[in-house]
Amino acid sequence: MSDLEIRTDEELMNLCVEGSEEALRELMRRFHPRIVNVVYRYINDPVRAEEIAQEVFVRVYVHRERYRRTARFSTWIFTIALNLTKNEIRHRVRHSRLMSLDALTEMGSSVGFFLRERGKGPDERLEERELQAVVNKAIVELPPKYRDAVILRDLEGLSYEEVSDILSIPGGTVRSRINRGRLILKKKLEPYVS
Amino acid sequence: MKCNAAQDLFSAAFDGELSVAEERELETHFSSCPACSREFALFSKSVRLVSSLPRPSANPFFEQKVLRELRTREVPSTRAWGPLLIPRPAIAFVAATVVLALLVVLPQNQPITESEFAMNELELVGPGDQPVESPAASEVISAPVGSVETDNRVDASSSLWASHARLASSSPGTGDASLNAAVRTGGGPLEVEFVLDPFLLEGAEVRRIEASNVSSTQDELVSMTF
Numbered sequence: 001m002s003d004l005e006i007r008t009d010e011e012l013m014n015l016c017v018e019g020s021e022e023a024l025r026e027l028m029r030r031f032h033p034r035i036v037n038v039v040y041r042y043i044n045d046p047v048r049a050e051e052i053a054q055e056v057f058v059r060v061y062v063h064r065e066r067y068r069r070t071a072r073f074s075t076w077i078f079t080i081a082l083n084l085t086k087n088e089i090r091h092r093v094r095h096s097r098l099m100s101l102d103a104l105t106e107m108g109s110s111v112g113f114f115l116r117e118r119g120k121g122p123d124e125r126l127e128e129r130e131l132q133a134v135v136n137k138a139i140v141e142l143p144p145k146y147r148d149a150v151i152l153r154d155l156e157g158l159s160y161e162e163v164s165d166i167l168s169i170p171g172g173t174v175r176s177r178i179n180r181g182r183l184i185l186k187k188k189l190e191p192y193v194s
Numbered sequence: 195m196k197c198n199a200a201q202d203l204f205s206a207a208f209d210g211e212l213s214v215a216e217e218r219e220l221e222t223h224f225s226s227c228p229a230c231s232r233e234f235a236l237f238s239k240s241v242r243l244v245s246s247l248p249r250p251s252a253n254p255f256f257e258q259k260v261l262r263e264l265r266t267r268e269v270p271s272t273r274a275w276g277p278l279l280i281p282r283p284a285i286a287f288v289a290a291t292v293v294l295a296l297l298v299v300l301p302q303n304q305p306i307t308e309s310e311f312a313m314n315e316l317e318l319v320g321p322g323d324q325p326v327e328s329p330a331a332s333e334v335i336s337a338p339v340g341s342v343e344t345d346n347r348v349d350a351s352s353s354l355w356a357s358h359a360r361l362a363s364s365s366p367g368t369g370d371a372s373l374n375a376a377v378r379t380g381g382g383p384l385e386v387e388f389v390l391d392p393f394l395l396e397g398a399e400v401r402r403i404e405a406s407n408v409s410s411t412q413d414e415l416v417s418m419t420f
Contacts, residue, residue, distance in 0.1 A: 021261065024260075025257055028256065028257050028260060032252060032257075033252050034249075036250055036252070037250060040250050046250045050253050053256070054256065054263060057260045058260055058267065061260075061264055131243075132248070135243060135247055136247070154241060154244045154245045155247060157245075160209075160211070175205065175206065175211075178205050179201075179202060179204060179206070182204070182205055182208075182237065183201065183204070183237070185241075185244060186233075186236055186237045186240040186241075189240045189244075190240070193243055
């Protein structure tokens with residue numbers, strides 16, 4: 001086990017601030033799949049999610065001097081990832097000629113979703129991939145404020161406190177948004193879990 | 195306990211975050227309400243289904259791509275505000291607007307220290323004048339109003355004050371939405387460009403802030419750039 005592997009995320013980021021490319025590599029090993037996963041859940045486009053994740057790490061390094069040494073690294077990098085993802089959604093909405101900010105917020109939830117209707121009957125067992133597509137669709141269609149909380153909590157396993165830091169909302173609000181988002185998902189997914 | 199109140203506790207119950215009293219109350223409710231008990235079972239299955247979604251497969255060349263991209267980019271100056279000095283039409287426009295606005299708004303005897311672009315911590319103030327944590331809105335680009343010395347400045351280290359204006363928010367949220375209120379003790383419009391993403395200097399919004407007194411503020415979104 002290398003010296004870097006036993007260091008905390010924050011220690012690695014501090015090494016990055018000093019210019020260590022090796023520390024950045026270790027952070028990429030730890031966070032790359034997680035960042036791609038979060039971005040993908042918003043835009044449902046694996047290729048673009050990968051590109052955005054690359055940009056996240058590029059910016060982490062280029063703007064490394066902005067990292068506050070006391071801050072949790074995961075909070076910082078997920079905030080950057082969400083910001084870039086929302087810029088991507090805005091970009092897509094703008095190029096869809098949906099100019100209003102309200103529409104942007106509302107339509108952001110469905111941008112990039114390309115699920116095809118399979119036309120399966122109710123008695124037919126859904127294939128695993130189809131079930132995943134259904135779950136993905138349900139997540140993407142959540143109202144944005146619930147979607148943010150559910151993605152960070154249930155797909156990334158972040159603590160309530162981390163979600164609170166990343167979304168800049170109080171702990172009680174995190175708790176209620178996660179619950180509300182999960183209840184909406186439960187309603188949509190009920191046919192598949194009952 | 196009523197069924198709605200029980201539902202409100204589903205997530206906390208699933209995540210093991212209930213207090214002992216809440217847990218006892220919920221268990222009592224479940225024992226007398228088969229419907230809620232069944233709902234909670236479905237809720238738990240649904241959360242587990244969502245959590246079990248596989249991650250997209252990792253690109254084995256990810257690290258190399260990032261490092262190659264890094265080498266093609268110029269690392270900015272060590273000065274924290276270095277990137278702001280890169281000419282940008284939007285900033286230049288806003289800078290000019292703010293200067294013009296301040297010429298109208300500021301009292302003539304107000305000392306103005308002109309300086310280069312400055313980045314300041316923005317203190318968000320919520321109800322009851324309590325500071326609000328909002329990393330997404332923690333920085334603001336001020337046009338070259340510099341560090342204007344005012345007599346009502348409370349916290350020089352973390353607030354941006356322009357003349358007698360204090361930027362405040364009553365509904366913190368993401369960078370898009372949190373900067374929706376401003377308090378001014380003087381009249382006249384003021385346009386300020388806020389960076390939507392303080393980490394990345396990505397995107398900006400210009401708000402025109404008008405207020406005649408602290409209890410009556412209005413701001414209008416003028417434009418957004420990304």
